[in-house]
Amino acid sequence: MPYEPETDPAADLSDVQAGRDITLDELAVGLSAVRLMLRKLARAAETPSTPVELSDTIKGLRHLADSVGEHADRAEFLARVVEGDVPLAKTFKGSDPWGKAAQGTDREDYGGPAVIPTQWQLVHLAQQAKWALAQGGDADTTTYPEAMDGVGRGWESKEAQFRRQRERDAAVAREVLLIVCESCASGEGEHCRTKNGRVSEKPHVVRQREAESTVDARLGFLGTNPVAVPDA
Template identity: 60%
Template sequence: MRTESSHESAAETDAADLMAGKNITLDEMAVELAAIDLRLRQLARAAESPDTPVELADVIDSLRSTASNVRETGERMGFLSRIVAGDVPLATRFRDSDDPWGVAARGTDRLGYGGPAIVPSVWQLLKLAQDAKRPGGGETTTYPEAMTGIGVGWESKAAAARRRRERDAAVAVEVLLLPCEKCSAGPGEECRTAKGWPSDRPHVGRQRTAEADVDARLGYLGDNPVAVPGV
Protein backbone atom coordinates (compact mmCIF):
# COMPACT_ATOMS: atom_id res chain seq x y z
CA MET A 1 0.00 0.00 0.00
CA ARG A 2 1.55 3.35 -1.02
CA THR A 3 1.28 5.97 1.67
CA GLU A 4 2.80 9.41 2.08
CA SER A 5 4.17 9.73 5.58
CA SER A 6 4.38 13.08 7.35
CA HIS A 7 7.79 11.97 8.71
CA GLU A 8 7.10 13.80 11.98
CA SER A 9 8.55 12.44 15.19
CA ALA A 10 6.96 12.95 18.59
CA ALA A 11 9.64 15.51 19.38
CA GLU A 12 8.75 17.56 16.29
CA THR A 13 5.09 17.79 17.24
CA ASP A 14 5.87 18.95 20.79
CA ALA A 15 6.20 22.69 20.15
CA ALA A 16 4.58 23.95 23.34
CA ASP A 17 7.83 25.36 24.74
CA LEU A 18 8.07 27.74 21.75
CA MET A 19 4.84 29.52 22.65
CA ALA A 20 3.81 31.59 25.64
CA GLY A 21 0.16 31.22 24.58
CA LYS A 22 -2.01 28.97 22.45
CA ASN A 23 -0.31 29.88 19.16
CA ILE A 24 3.17 31.11 18.33
CA THR A 25 3.56 34.81 17.61
CA LEU A 26 5.82 36.26 14.94
CA ASP A 27 7.80 37.98 17.69
CA GLU A 28 8.39 34.61 19.38
CA MET A 29 9.48 33.17 16.03
CA ALA A 30 11.96 36.02 15.54
CA VAL A 31 13.51 35.48 18.97
CA GLU A 32 13.70 31.70 18.56
CA LEU A 33 15.33 32.07 15.14
CA ALA A 34 17.88 34.50 16.56
CA ALA A 35 18.75 31.92 19.22
CA ILE A 36 19.17 29.21 16.56
CA ASP A 37 21.36 31.54 14.50
CA LEU A 38 23.59 32.19 17.49
CA ARG A 39 23.80 28.51 18.37
CA LEU A 40 24.79 27.56 14.81
CA ARG A 41 27.54 30.19 14.77
CA GLN A 42 28.78 28.97 18.16
CA LEU A 43 28.81 25.41 16.85
CA ALA A 44 30.76 26.52 13.78
CA ARG A 45 33.34 28.19 16.04
CA ALA A 46 33.60 25.10 18.25
CA ALA A 47 34.06 22.92 15.16
CA GLU A 48 37.30 24.77 14.39
CA SER A 49 38.93 22.72 17.15
CA PRO A 50 37.54 19.16 17.15
CA ASP A 51 39.04 16.65 19.58
CA THR A 52 40.04 14.43 16.63
CA PRO A 53 42.19 15.56 13.67
CA VAL A 54 39.46 15.91 11.04
CA GLU A 55 39.27 18.88 8.71
CA LEU A 56 35.75 20.28 9.13
CA ALA A 57 36.07 23.34 6.89
CA ASP A 58 33.14 22.33 4.66
CA VAL A 59 30.96 21.59 7.68
CA ILE A 60 31.87 24.92 9.26
CA ASP A 61 31.05 26.80 6.06
CA SER A 62 27.71 24.96 5.85
CA LEU A 63 26.86 25.82 9.46
CA ARG A 64 27.66 29.49 8.92
CA SER A 65 25.67 29.58 5.68
CA THR A 66 22.68 28.01 7.41
CA ALA A 67 23.05 30.49 10.27
CA SER A 68 22.99 33.35 7.78
CA ASN A 69 19.76 32.04 6.24
CA VAL A 70 18.20 31.59 9.67
CA ARG A 71 19.24 35.11 10.68
CA GLU A 72 17.68 36.57 7.53
CA THR A 73 14.42 34.74 8.20
CA GLY A 74 14.48 35.88 11.83
CA GLU A 75 14.93 39.51 10.83
CA ARG A 76 12.02 39.15 8.41
CA MET A 77 9.84 37.69 11.16
CA GLY A 78 10.83 40.57 13.44
CA PHE A 79 9.70 43.11 10.85
CA LEU A 80 6.50 41.16 10.25
CA SER A 81 5.78 41.24 13.97
CA ARG A 82 5.88 45.05 13.77
CA ILE A 83 3.55 44.93 10.77
CA VAL A 84 0.93 42.77 12.48
CA ALA A 85 1.16 44.97 15.58
CA GLY A 86 0.12 47.91 13.43
CA ASP A 87 3.40 49.82 13.66
CA VAL A 88 4.06 49.79 9.89
CA PRO A 89 1.82 51.56 7.33
CA LEU A 90 0.65 49.34 4.46
CA ALA A 91 -0.75 50.18 1.04
CA THR A 92 -4.46 49.41 0.78
CA ARG A 93 -3.98 47.90 -2.70
CA PHE A 94 -1.33 45.98 -4.61
CA ARG A 95 0.45 48.45 -6.86
CA ASP A 96 0.86 46.05 -9.79
CA SER A 97 -2.81 45.09 -9.97
CA ASP A 98 -4.78 47.61 -7.89
CA ASP A 99 -6.37 44.65 -6.07
CA PRO A 100 -7.43 45.06 -2.41
CA TRP A 101 -6.45 42.67 0.37
CA GLY A 102 -7.75 41.60 3.76
CA VAL A 103 -11.40 42.30 4.53
CA ALA A 104 -11.61 44.51 1.44
CA ALA A 105 -10.77 41.50 -0.78
CA ARG A 106 -13.82 39.51 0.28
CA GLY A 107 -16.10 38.92 -2.67
CA THR A 108 -13.46 39.79 -5.29
CA ASP A 109 -12.26 37.40 -8.00
CA ARG A 110 -8.58 38.24 -8.62
CA LEU A 111 -8.52 35.31 -11.05
CA GLY A 112 -5.08 36.14 -12.43
CA TYR A 113 -3.57 35.56 -8.98
CA GLY A 114 -5.41 32.44 -7.86
CA GLY A 115 -8.13 34.11 -5.84
CA PRO A 116 -8.50 37.08 -3.50
CA ALA A 117 -5.65 37.92 -1.11
CA ILE A 118 -7.84 37.86 1.98
CA VAL A 119 -5.00 36.39 4.03
CA PRO A 120 -1.78 37.97 2.68
CA SER A 121 1.50 36.10 2.41
CA VAL A 122 4.81 37.19 3.91
CA TRP A 123 6.03 38.61 0.62
CA GLN A 124 2.75 40.39 -0.06
CA LEU A 125 2.94 42.15 3.31
CA LEU A 126 6.55 43.17 2.72
CA LYS A 127 5.58 44.57 -0.68
CA LEU A 128 2.59 46.43 0.77
CA ALA A 129 4.91 48.00 3.36
CA GLN A 130 7.35 48.98 0.63
CA ASP A 131 4.60 50.45 -1.56
CA ALA A 132 3.25 52.49 1.34
CA LYS A 133 6.61 54.33 1.56
CA ARG A 134 6.67 55.32 -2.10
CA PRO A 135 6.06 59.01 -2.89
CA GLY A 136 2.46 59.38 -3.91
CA GLY A 137 1.77 55.83 -2.85
CA GLY A 138 -1.82 56.64 -2.05
CA GLU A 139 -4.01 55.59 0.85
CA THR A 140 -2.49 53.46 3.60
CA THR A 141 -3.83 51.24 6.33
CA THR A 142 -2.47 48.98 9.06
CA TYR A 143 -2.61 45.22 9.39
CA PRO A 144 -5.06 45.24 12.34
CA GLU A 145 -7.39 47.62 10.46
CA ALA A 146 -7.27 45.66 7.19
CA MET A 147 -7.71 42.26 8.84
CA THR A 148 -10.50 43.05 11.31
CA GLY A 149 -12.72 39.99 11.66
CA ILE A 150 -10.44 37.65 9.71
CA GLY A 151 -8.76 34.72 11.42
CA VAL A 152 -11.57 32.71 12.94
CA GLY A 153 -11.47 29.28 11.32
CA TRP A 154 -8.39 30.07 9.26
CA GLU A 155 -5.71 27.41 8.76
CA SER A 156 -2.34 27.81 7.07
CA LYS A 157 -1.58 25.94 3.85
CA ALA A 158 1.21 24.00 5.60
CA ALA A 159 -1.09 22.87 8.42
CA ALA A 160 -3.84 21.92 5.97
CA ALA A 161 -1.38 19.90 3.87
CA ARG A 162 -0.07 18.12 6.96
CA ARG A 163 -3.59 17.23 8.08
CA ARG A 164 -4.33 15.98 4.58
CA ARG A 165 -1.29 13.66 4.73
CA GLU A 166 -2.39 12.42 8.13
CA ARG A 167 -5.88 11.77 6.75
CA ASP A 168 -4.52 9.86 3.75
CA ALA A 169 -2.25 7.78 6.00
CA ALA A 170 -5.23 6.93 8.23
CA VAL A 171 -7.24 5.88 5.16
CA ALA A 172 -4.42 3.57 4.03
CA VAL A 173 -4.51 1.86 7.44
CA GLU A 174 -8.31 1.70 7.44
CA VAL A 175 -8.41 0.02 4.02
CA LEU A 176 -6.56 -3.01 5.35
CA LEU A 177 -8.97 -3.32 8.27
CA LEU A 178 -11.88 -3.82 5.88
CA PRO A 179 -12.82 -6.73 3.61
CA CYS A 180 -13.19 -6.04 -0.12
CA GLU A 181 -16.50 -7.00 -1.68
CA LYS A 182 -15.02 -6.85 -5.18
CA CYS A 183 -12.15 -9.35 -4.85
CA SER A 184 -13.01 -10.94 -1.46
CA ALA A 185 -9.72 -9.79 0.11
CA GLY A 186 -9.99 -10.13 3.87
CA PRO A 187 -8.76 -7.75 6.59
CA GLY A 188 -5.00 -7.41 6.38
CA GLU A 189 -4.91 -8.55 2.74
CA GLU A 190 -4.17 -6.47 -0.34
CA CYS A 191 -6.77 -6.31 -3.09
CA ARG A 192 -6.19 -8.66 -6.03
CA THR A 193 -6.72 -8.44 -9.76
CA ALA A 194 -9.09 -10.76 -11.65
CA LYS A 195 -6.06 -13.02 -12.28
CA GLY A 196 -5.17 -13.09 -8.59
CA TRP A 197 -2.23 -10.67 -8.66
CA PRO A 198 -1.85 -8.58 -5.46
CA SER A 199 -2.15 -4.83 -5.95
CA ASP A 200 -1.21 -1.90 -3.77
CA ARG A 201 -4.28 -0.01 -5.03
CA PRO A 202 -7.56 -1.04 -3.37
CA HIS A 203 -10.79 -1.41 -5.29
CA VAL A 204 -12.97 1.70 -5.34
CA GLY A 205 -15.64 0.36 -3.01
CA ARG A 206 -13.13 -0.62 -0.33
CA GLN A 207 -11.34 2.72 -0.69
CA ARG A 208 -14.58 4.68 -0.51
CA THR A 209 -15.71 2.91 2.66
CA ALA A 210 -12.32 3.50 4.31
CA GLU A 211 -12.42 7.20 3.41
CA ALA A 212 -15.95 7.55 4.80
CA ASP A 213 -14.95 5.87 8.08
CA VAL A 214 -11.85 8.04 8.51
CA ASP A 215 -13.56 11.27 7.46
CA ALA A 216 -16.32 10.70 9.99
CA ARG A 217 -13.74 10.02 12.68
CA LEU A 218 -11.49 12.99 11.87
CA GLY A 219 -14.21 15.46 10.98
CA TYR A 220 -13.78 15.75 7.22
CA LEU A 221 -16.33 16.36 4.50
CA GLY A 222 -14.79 14.82 1.39
CA ASP A 223 -11.34 16.33 1.05
CA ASN A 224 -12.03 19.28 3.33
CA PRO A 225 -11.90 19.49 7.12
CA VAL A 226 -15.23 20.41 8.65
CA ALA A 227 -13.56 22.24 11.51
CA VAL A 228 -10.08 23.54 12.19
CA PRO A 229 -8.65 22.04 15.41
CA GLY A 230 -8.20 24.50 18.24
CA VAL A 231 -10.51 27.17 16.81
Protein backbone atom coordinates in the same frame (compact mmCIF):
# COMPACT_ATOMS: atom_id res chain seq x y z
CA MET B 1 7.34 5.62 3.73
CA PRO B 2 3.89 6.91 4.70
CA TYR B 3 3.56 10.01 6.85
CA GLU B 4 3.07 9.07 10.50
CA PRO B 5 1.72 12.06 12.48
CA GLU B 6 1.62 10.09 15.74
CA THR B 7 5.41 9.65 15.70
CA ASP B 8 6.28 13.10 14.32
CA PRO B 9 8.38 14.92 16.98
CA ALA B 10 7.43 18.23 15.37
CA ALA B 11 3.80 17.68 16.43
CA ASP B 12 4.55 18.85 20.01
CA LEU B 13 4.65 22.65 19.80
CA SER B 14 4.64 23.41 23.52
CA ASP B 15 8.25 24.60 23.48
CA VAL B 16 7.78 27.13 20.66
CA GLN B 17 4.41 28.73 21.44
CA ALA B 18 2.68 29.84 24.60
CA GLY B 19 -0.93 29.78 23.38
CA ARG B 20 -2.98 27.80 20.92
CA ASP B 21 -1.32 29.50 17.93
CA ILE B 22 2.22 30.75 17.48
CA THR B 23 2.73 34.50 17.30
CA LEU B 24 5.08 36.07 14.79
CA ASP B 25 7.14 37.34 17.71
CA GLU B 26 7.51 33.77 19.01
CA LEU B 27 8.42 32.63 15.50
CA ALA B 28 11.11 35.31 15.24
CA VAL B 29 12.61 34.42 18.62
CA GLY B 30 12.50 30.69 17.84
CA LEU B 31 14.23 31.17 14.50
CA SER B 32 16.85 33.38 16.14
CA ALA B 33 17.56 30.58 18.64
CA VAL B 34 18.00 28.12 15.76
CA ARG B 35 20.41 30.54 14.06
CA LEU B 36 22.48 30.82 17.23
CA MET B 37 22.58 27.04 17.67
CA LEU B 38 23.75 26.55 14.08
CA ARG B 39 26.50 29.12 14.55
CA LYS B 40 27.59 27.40 17.77
CA LEU B 41 27.70 24.01 16.08
CA ALA B 42 29.75 25.46 13.23
CA ARG B 43 32.22 26.94 15.70
CA ALA B 44 32.42 23.70 17.71
CA ALA B 45 32.97 21.67 14.53
CA GLU B 46 36.22 23.58 13.92
CA THR B 47 37.92 21.41 16.57
CA PRO B 48 36.23 17.98 16.79
CA SER B 49 37.48 15.48 19.37
CA THR B 50 38.60 13.17 16.59
CA PRO B 51 40.74 14.63 13.78
CA VAL B 52 38.34 14.93 10.84
CA GLU B 53 38.29 17.86 8.42
CA LEU B 54 34.71 19.19 8.58
CA SER B 55 35.23 22.28 6.46
CA ASP B 56 32.29 21.59 4.14
CA THR B 57 29.96 20.90 7.05
CA ILE B 58 31.09 24.08 8.82
CA LYS B 59 30.49 26.16 5.72
CA GLY B 60 27.10 24.52 5.25
CA LEU B 61 26.08 25.23 8.84
CA ARG B 62 27.10 28.87 8.55
CA HIS B 63 25.21 29.23 5.29
CA LEU B 64 22.15 27.62 6.87
CA ALA B 65 22.47 29.95 9.87
CA ASP B 66 22.48 32.97 7.55
CA SER B 67 19.37 31.66 5.78
CA VAL B 68 17.54 31.03 9.05
CA GLY B 69 18.62 34.49 10.19
CA GLU B 70 16.93 36.05 7.18
CA HIS B 71 13.69 34.29 8.10
CA ALA B 72 14.07 35.45 11.71
CA ASP B 73 14.57 39.07 10.67
CA ARG B 74 11.56 38.90 8.36
CA ALA B 75 9.39 37.37 11.08
CA GLU B 76 10.47 40.13 13.47
CA PHE B 77 9.50 42.77 10.90
CA LEU B 78 6.14 41.08 10.27
CA ALA B 79 5.55 40.98 14.03
CA ARG B 80 5.86 44.78 14.04
CA VAL B 81 3.54 44.95 11.05
CA VAL B 82 0.73 42.94 12.65
CA GLU B 83 1.04 44.99 15.84
CA GLY B 84 0.33 48.11 13.79
CA ASP B 85 3.76 49.71 14.18
CA VAL B 86 4.43 49.82 10.42
CA PRO B 87 2.35 51.98 8.01
CA LEU B 88 0.99 50.07 5.02
CA ALA B 89 -0.40 51.21 1.69
CA LYS B 90 -4.16 50.77 1.44
CA THR B 91 -3.91 49.25 -2.03
CA PHE B 92 -1.36 47.58 -4.28
CA LYS B 93 0.13 49.53 -7.18
CA GLY B 94 -2.70 48.35 -9.42
CA SER B 95 -5.22 49.87 -6.99
CA ASP B 96 -6.28 46.41 -5.78
CA PRO B 97 -7.47 46.47 -2.16
CA TRP B 98 -6.46 43.92 0.44
CA GLY B 99 -7.71 42.66 3.79
CA LYS B 100 -11.35 43.30 4.62
CA ALA B 101 -11.54 45.83 1.77
CA ALA B 102 -10.82 43.01 -0.70
CA GLN B 103 -13.72 40.83 0.41
CA GLY B 104 -16.12 40.30 -2.46
CA THR B 105 -13.81 41.90 -5.04
CA ASP B 106 -12.46 40.42 -8.25
CA ARG B 107 -8.69 40.13 -8.76
CA GLU B 108 -8.39 37.68 -11.62
CA ASP B 109 -4.88 38.75 -12.72
CA TYR B 110 -3.36 37.74 -9.38
CA GLY B 111 -5.24 34.61 -8.37
CA GLY B 112 -8.18 36.17 -6.61
CA PRO B 113 -8.70 38.88 -4.00
CA ALA B 114 -5.92 39.37 -1.43
CA VAL B 115 -8.10 39.05 1.66
CA ILE B 116 -5.32 37.18 3.49
CA PRO B 117 -2.05 38.90 2.44
CA THR B 118 1.14 36.95 2.02
CA GLN B 119 4.31 37.95 3.84
CA TRP B 120 5.74 39.33 0.61
CA GLN B 121 2.61 41.39 -0.05
CA LEU B 122 2.93 42.93 3.41
CA VAL B 123 6.59 43.75 2.76
CA HIS B 124 5.56 45.31 -0.56
CA LEU B 125 2.77 47.34 1.06
CA ALA B 126 5.18 48.57 3.73
CA GLN B 127 7.68 49.64 1.09
CA GLN B 128 4.94 51.46 -0.82
CA ALA B 129 3.86 53.33 2.29
CA LYS B 130 7.44 54.19 3.24
CA TRP B 131 8.09 55.59 -0.23
CA ALA B 132 4.85 57.60 -0.22
CA LEU B 133 5.57 59.08 3.21
CA ALA B 134 9.10 59.99 2.12
CA GLN B 135 7.64 62.06 -0.71
CA GLY B 136 5.92 64.30 1.81
CA GLY B 137 2.28 65.25 1.96
CA ASP B 138 -0.56 63.15 3.30
CA ALA B 139 0.05 59.57 2.26
CA ASP B 140 -3.02 57.34 2.24
CA THR B 141 -1.85 54.57 4.55
CA THR B 142 -3.35 52.11 7.00
CA THR B 143 -2.17 49.57 9.56
CA TYR B 144 -2.54 45.80 9.65
CA PRO B 145 -4.98 45.75 12.62
CA GLU B 146 -7.15 48.35 10.89
CA ALA B 147 -7.10 46.69 7.46
CA MET B 148 -7.64 43.17 8.82
CA ASP B 149 -10.27 43.95 11.45
CA GLY B 150 -12.54 40.88 11.67
CA VAL B 151 -10.60 38.89 9.03
CA GLY B 152 -8.66 35.67 9.52
CA ARG B 153 -10.04 34.22 12.74
CA GLY B 154 -9.49 30.49 12.63
CA TRP B 155 -7.49 30.75 9.42
CA GLU B 156 -4.73 28.27 8.56
CA SER B 157 -2.08 28.35 5.86
CA LYS B 158 -2.01 26.20 2.74
CA GLU B 159 0.87 24.26 4.26
CA ALA B 160 -1.34 23.29 7.21
CA GLN B 161 -3.98 22.04 4.79
CA PHE B 162 -1.36 20.01 2.90
CA ARG B 163 -0.12 18.49 6.17
CA ARG B 164 -3.64 17.55 7.24
CA GLN B 165 -4.22 15.95 3.84
CA ARG B 166 -1.05 13.85 4.26
CA GLU B 167 -2.18 12.82 7.73
CA ARG B 168 -5.57 11.82 6.35
CA ASP B 169 -4.01 9.80 3.52
CA ALA B 170 -1.69 7.99 5.95
CA ALA B 171 -4.61 7.20 8.26
CA VAL B 172 -6.62 5.83 5.32
CA ALA B 173 -3.70 3.60 4.29
CA ARG B 174 -3.59 2.13 7.79
CA GLU B 175 -7.36 1.75 8.00
CA VAL B 176 -7.50 -0.16 4.71
CA LEU B 177 -5.46 -2.98 6.24
CA LEU B 178 -7.95 -3.31 9.10
CA ILE B 179 -10.84 -4.05 6.74
CA VAL B 180 -11.65 -7.36 5.05
CA CYS B 181 -11.92 -6.69 1.33
CA GLU B 182 -15.27 -7.65 -0.21
CA SER B 183 -13.70 -8.02 -3.66
CA CYS B 184 -10.75 -10.34 -2.97
CA ALA B 185 -11.34 -11.43 0.64
CA SER B 186 -7.95 -10.11 1.78
CA GLY B 187 -8.05 -9.99 5.56
CA GLU B 188 -6.62 -7.74 8.25
CA GLY B 189 -3.02 -6.82 7.57
CA GLU B 190 -3.17 -8.18 4.01
CA HIS B 191 -2.92 -6.20 0.80
CA CYS B 192 -5.50 -6.71 -1.91
CA ARG B 193 -4.83 -9.27 -4.64
CA THR B 194 -5.68 -9.57 -8.30
CA LYS B 195 -7.82 -12.44 -9.64
CA ASN B 196 -4.69 -14.49 -10.28
CA GLY B 197 -3.42 -13.92 -6.73
CA ARG B 198 -0.83 -11.19 -7.28
CA VAL B 199 -0.40 -8.65 -4.46
CA SER B 200 -1.42 -5.11 -5.35
CA GLU B 201 -0.20 -1.87 -3.82
CA LYS B 202 -3.63 -0.35 -4.35
CA PRO B 203 -6.73 -1.69 -2.58
CA HIS B 204 -10.01 -2.42 -4.32
CA VAL B 205 -12.33 0.57 -4.53
CA VAL B 206 -14.91 -0.84 -2.10
CA ARG B 207 -12.26 -1.39 0.57
CA GLN B 208 -10.68 2.02 -0.08
CA ARG B 209 -14.01 3.83 0.14
CA GLU B 210 -14.92 2.15 3.42
CA ALA B 211 -11.56 3.15 4.89
CA GLU B 212 -11.94 6.74 3.66
CA SER B 213 -15.43 6.99 5.13
CA THR B 214 -14.26 5.72 8.52
CA VAL B 215 -11.22 8.03 8.65
CA ASP B 216 -13.06 11.09 7.39
CA ALA B 217 -15.71 10.68 10.06
CA ARG B 218 -12.99 10.36 12.71
CA LEU B 219 -10.78 13.24 11.56
CA GLY B 220 -13.50 15.64 10.48
CA PHE B 221 -13.02 15.59 6.72
CA LEU B 222 -15.63 16.08 4.04
CA GLY B 223 -14.60 13.97 1.06
CA THR B 224 -10.92 14.77 0.58
CA ASN B 225 -11.21 18.26 2.09
CA PRO B 226 -10.93 19.27 5.74
CA VAL B 227 -14.09 20.79 7.14
CA ALA B 228 -14.18 24.53 7.74
CA VAL B 229 -11.77 25.70 10.41
CA PRO B 230 -13.67 26.66 13.59
CA ASP B 231 -14.30 30.40 14.00
CA ALA B 232 -13.18 31.13 10.43
